[in-house]
Every structure is written in C-alpha cells, then in structure tokens.
Amino acid sequence: MRIGVLNGPKLNLLGERDPQHYGTMTLSEIEELLVERAAEQGAELCFFQSDDEGAIVEWIQTQAMSVDAWLVNAGALTHTSVALRDALAASARPFVEVHLSNVFAREPFRHTSVFSDLAIGVIAGFRASSYTFGLEALTSHLREQTGV
16 A cells, blocks of 8 residues: 655754644654554555745645555645545545644644545544554554555
C-alpha cells in the first residue's frame, strides 16, 4: 500500500516554531519515524510539504492515482481551504487528518476543519505521535477495506 503524506504551510519550520504547541521534532525527523513505522506495516510513503495552496492541490491531483490513501496535516489550510477539500474529495482516496497540537484547546477559529467531515478520522494533540497514530489507523482501515 502507498500513502501520500501531505504537510501544509509552516510545517517545514517544525522543531523551531512554537515548540510548546508542536513539539521539538523537525519535519524530517517525523518523516524518518513514519518511514520506519510504515515499513513495519508494509506501507510505502511519499511526502510533500508546501506553503503554497496551489502546489498542494496540484500534488494531490498528480499523486491521486498512485496512492491508496492520504495522511494529511494541512496546517492553517485546515480552516480555510475549500480547494484542498475539493482536491481530497476528487481523489476518491481515504484520508486521516492529523494535527500536532490539540486544536480544540486553542483559539476558536482552529476548532473548525473544512474537510474533517470527509476524513475517516481526525487525530489531534499528540505532537509527532499524531502522525504515527494516524498512519496506524490508516493502514488498518486499508487492510479492512481490501481484506488483507
């Protein structure tokens, strides 16, 4: 199984940006951790991070036929991007939405996601572990769907 891991704006600054909310691991460190966990679960990952909404939408469109699912941390685009919502929906692939911080314990505008209703699940508040929990949930879901 192949999973696209999507990271939105400012996630390239992990490890130095607001460590009290996001933790101290860098995006590269999280990706290394995910690759290890994916190998244990028989999954292959492809990664993408951009601060550009259009680039993210284009990546989803170009990768949709080569992935089985998405692991998505859209950052601030979570709360605003109808374009990202539409791209995820059009891909016809399941996805898990992840957040490093507990968005529900933060400012009210962070409590709303424009695409969580499309997700098979949302995991928030566990810092880097949100990604590994999301990956595990996603691979489990894919196995259930395929009977493998």
